[in-house]
Amino acid sequence: MTKNIILFLLFISSFSIFAADKVKGYVFDETKEPVIGANIYWEKSKKGTVTNIDGYFEIDPPSGHEHLMVSYTGYSTQSVHLDNHDEEINIILKEDLELQEVVISQRNPGTISQRTSVLQSQKITYAEICRAACCNLGESFETNPSVDVAYSDATTGAKQIKLLGLAGTYVQMLTENYPNFRGVSSPFGLDYVPGAWMEGIYISKGTSSVKNGYEALAGQINVEYKKPKTADVLSLNLFANDAQRMEVNADGSWLINDKLSTGLFAHYSNDTKGHDNNDDAFLDYPKTTQLNLMNRWNYESGKYMSQYGGRFIHEERTGGQDPKQITTNPYQIKLKTNRGEMYTKQAYVIGNGELAESVALIASGSIHDQESMFDNKKYDVTQKNLYASLLYEKDFSHKHNLSTGLSLNYDEYKELLETTNYNRREAVPGAYAQYTYNLNDKLILLGGLRADYSSRYGTFVTPRLHVKYNPYEWMHFRGSVGKGYRTANILAENNYLLASSRKINIADNLAQEEAWNAGLNVTFYLPIADKQLTIIGEYYHTNFLNQVVVDMDSDPHAISFYNLGDGKSYTSSSQIEVSYPFFKGFTFTGAYRWNKSTSDYTNPETGKVTRMSKPLLNDYKGLTTASYQTPLGKWQFDLTAQFNGGGRMPTPDALAPLWNETFSSHTVVNGQITKYFRNWNIYLGVENLFDYRQNNPIIDAANPRSDNFDATMIWGPVHGRKIYGGIRFTIPRF
Numbered sequence: 001m002t003k004n005i006i007l008f009l010l011f012i013s014s015f016s017i018f019a020a021d022k023v024k025g026y027v028f029d030e031t032k033e034p035v036i037g038a039n040i041y042w043e044k045s046k047k048g049t050v051t052n053i054d055g056y057f058e059i060d061p062p063s064g065h066e067h068l069m070v071s072y073t074g075y076s077t078q079s080v081h082l083d084n085h086d087e088e089i090n091i092i093l094k095e096d097l098e099l100q101e102v103v104i105s106q107r108n109p110g111t112i113s114q115r116t117s118v119l120q121s122q123k124i125t126y127a128e129i130c131r132a133a134c135c136n137l138g139e140s141f142e143t144n145p146s147v148d149v150a151y152s153d154a155t156t157g158a159k160q161i162k163l164l165g166l167a168g169t170y171v172q173m174l175t176e177n178y179p180n181f182r183g184v185s186s187p188f189g190l191d192y193v194p195g196a197w198m199e200g201i202y203i204s205k206g207t208s209s210v211k212n213g214y215e216a217l218a219g220q221i222n223v224e225y226k227k228p229k230t231a232d233v234l235s236l237n238l239f240a241n242d243a244q245r246m247e248v249n250a251d252g253s254w255l256i257n258d259k260l261s262t263g264l265f266a267h268y269s270n271d272t273k274g275h276d277n278n279d280d281a282f283l284d285y286p287k288t289t290q291l292n293l294m295n296r297w298n299y300e301s302g303k304y305m306s307q308y309g310g311r312f313i314h315e316e317r318t319g320g321q322d323p324k325q326i327t328t329n330p331y332q333i334k335l336k337t338n339r340g341e342m343y344t345k346q347a348y349v350i351g352n353g354e355l356a357e358s359v360a361l362i363a364s365g366s367i368h369d370q371e372s373m374f375d376n377k378k379y380d381v382t383q384k385n386l387y388a389s390l391l392y393e394k395d396f397s398h399k400h401n402l403s404t405g406l407s408l409n410y411d412e413y414k415e416l417l418e419t420t421n422y423n424r425r426e427a428v429p430g431a432y433a434q435y436t437y438n439l440n441d442k443l444i445l446l447g448g449l450r451a452d453y454s455s456r457y458g459t460f461v462t463p464r465l466h467v468k469y470n471p472y473e474w475m476h477f478r479g480s481v482g483k484g485y486r487t488a489n490i491l492a493e494n495n496y497l498l499a500s501s502r503k504i505n506i507a508d509n510l511a512q513e514e515a516w517n518a519g520l521n522v523t524f525y526l527p528i529a530d531k532q533l534t535i536i537g538e539y540y541h542t543n544f545l546n547q548v549v550v551d552m553d554s555d556p557h558a559i560s561f562y563n564l565g566d567g568k569s570y571t572s573s574s575q576i577e578v579s580y581p582f583f584k585g586f587t588f589t590g591a592y593r594w595n596k597s598t599s600d601y602t603n604p605e606t607g608k609v610t611r612m613s614k615p616l617l618n619d620y621k622g623l624t625t626a627s628y629q630t631p632l633g634k635w636q637f638d639l640t641a642q643f644n645g646g647g648r649m650p651t652p653d654a655l656a657p658l659w660n661e662t663f664s665s666h667t668v669v670n671g672q673i674t675k676y677f678r679n680w681n682i683y684l685g686v687e688n689l690f691d692y693r694q695n696n697p698i699i700d701a702a703n704p705r706s707d708n709f710d711a712t713m714i715w716g717p718v719h720g721r722k723i724y725g726g727i728r729f730t731i732p733r734f
Helices: 002-009
Strands: 025-030 039-042 048-050 056-059 068-071 078-081 089-090 111-113 121-124 147-151 159-163 171-175 198-205 220-227 234-241 246-255 260-271 287-301 306-319 331-350 357-374 377-395 400-417 422-438 441-455 459-473 475-484 503-506 513-530 531-546 548-551 558-563 571-579 587-603 609-613 620-629 634-646 666-678 680-687 723-731
Touching: 039 056, 056 198, 078 089, 159 220, 548 587
Parallel strands: 025 089, 171 220, 503 558
Antiparallel strands: 025 056, 039 048, 039 068, 068 078, 111 121, 121 198, 147 159, 198 220, 234 246, 234 723, 246 260, 260 287, 287 306, 306 331, 331 357, 357 377, 377 400, 400 422, 422 441, 441 459, 459 475, 475 513, 513 531, 531 571, 548 558, 571 587, 587 609, 587 620, 620 634, 634 666, 666 680, 680 723
C-alpha cells in the first residue's frame, strides 16, 4: 500500500527516463552551451557513443576500471575518472590553444531542428536568445521565421504570438512542460518570462502530444528555465536603451549536496519615461515597472526525482494620453497586476532493466489578479487555476512504447466590467493513452487519444496522429493530423480591446472552439562542401468546426463575439526555410511564409453572411538572419531583416472612413554586436534600424472619448528606432 502511494505521488517533467545502470551525463562548452556530437568512449575498450542535441549521453559501464574519454574537434580531450557510475556527471570541454595556435571550432547552432522528434519541432537555445535584445519571451522570436510577435494595441503594450497564421490563443503555452499563461495572463504573459532566465524554447507546430492536454490547435511553445544543477553559480544581465528603459536580471544556483540543489531568479524592469514621437498626445507605449521573483528546488535520490518552485510577479502599466501634454482630465489606461504561481514535479523510475518505465505527477496552481481602468471603464478580473497530471510510461521494447495518464484543469474567474459580472467556473477532468511504434528509427508512428469532460460543455474526444519517415539520413518526412479544443474567455483574453470606444457585444451561449489541424513537412540535410545545407518545407491547414468569431467588420463602432455556427473558418500556412553555414563561424537562415486565413462574418442586424480574409494579418513574411563569430569566439555580429507583407484592415465606415481598407508591407531590421571576455560580455544593438513606424496608429486620437476613437488598429511598429546596450556577467560552475 505504501509503495502504491509513493508511486502515485511521483512526477516527471520529461518522459525520457533512462535505465539506472548506465553512465549518464552532459557535455558543455565554456559558455555552458551543450556540445552536440561529442565523442564519448572508454579509454581501453574504445566502446562509445555521441552526445545528442542537448549535450546528453548515456553509455554502458565498463567491465573493469577505465577512464571515460570525451573529445570534440577544436577542444582539448578530457579524461574523466569515475568513482561512482550511478551519479550523473557534467563535463566542460575547453578550447584547444596549444602553442598559441589559433584553433577555429565549430559553432553550436542557435536554433536546432529536432531531428529525432516525431513532431515538427525546433529548439531555440540560450545562444540564439542572446542574439537580439531579448529582455523577455516576447522579444525572443525576432530571429525565428515561424513565430510572429506583434503589439495588440497602441496603448497597453499587450503582445500576442501568431503561429501558422493563427492568434496566440490557439498556441498552447507551457513552462517546464505544464500549461501556463492562459486566460487573463495571455495578453501580457510574454512579458512575464525574462530572457535571461531561459535555458531554451521548444516550438512544435500543428497538433501536439495529447499528454499536455487538448488546447494546442496551432502548436505548442514550451519554455525551459535554467536548471539549478547545471546553471552558473551566478549570472547577471544589465540592460538599458536610449528610451531610458532599464532592466536588471540576476540568477544563481547552489548545490547544497549531491542530491539537493536550488536556484533563485530575480528581475526588475523600469520603463517609466514617456515618449510621444508622433505628437498625437498619446504615449507610444505605456510606462511600465515589473518585479519578478522565482525560486526552484531539485532533489534526486536514486530512482526518485522531484522539483518544486514558486514565483511572484508585480507589474504596473500606465498608458494613454501624456499628462504633461493634456493637463486636464487626460484619457489614461492603468493596469496593476499581481500573480503568484507554484508547481511541483515528482517522478519515480520503476525497475532496473534497460527498458524505461516510470510514473510521474505534475501539479501547478496560480492566482492572477488584474485591476484596470480604461479611462472611465473599470475592468477587474481574478483568475485561479489548478492543474494536475498523473502519468505512466513504459517501453515494452525498442519498437513499442505506451503512455497513459489522468489530468485535471480547473479555472475560476471573478470578472467585472463596469457593473456587469461575468463570474464563472470550469473543471475539466480527462484521461489519455498514447502509443508509439518505432521501426528501426526509419518509421515512427505516434497515435494518441484523450477524452475529457467539461463542466460547461460536456464530454469531448481529442484524437491525434503523427508520422515520421526518413528513407535516408538526409531526408525526413513528417505528417500530422488531429483535433484541438479550447474555451474562449472573451474579456480576459481580449481586454486590450477596451482601449477603444467600440461597443462590446458578446453573444449568449458561446460554444467551445473546435478545429482540425493537418500538416506535412519535409526536411533535407544535404552535405555540400563539407557543410550541411538544411531545407525545410511545410504546409499546415486548420479548419474550424466552431470558432468564436471576433467581428470588427460588421460595425465600425462595435466588436461582436459570436459562434461560427454553420459558417466556415480556415487558415493555411506554407513555409520554406533554408539554413547554411557558408564559412567557419558563420550561420545564415532565410525563410518565406505565405498565410491565408478566411472566415464567415454574419451581420447581426441584417443576418447577411460575408466571407472575408481575417483582418490585421500579414499575407506573407520573409526573414533573413545572419550571425558571424570570430575565431576563438571573441566577437559576434548579428543582423536580422523581417519582411512583413500587407493585409486587410477591418471594414471602415462607408460614410466617413477614418482608415484605409488595406495596410502596406514594411521591413524591420535589427542588429547587434557582442564582445566576449572570459566570464562576461558586453553587447550593443539597434532595433528597427531604419525607424519604420505605423502612421497614426490611434484612430481619432484628438478625441479619445468620441465614437470614432480606436487604439486597436495595429499592424506595424508603434515605436521607432531604439539603440540598446548591456553587460552579461557569469561565475561558471565548472
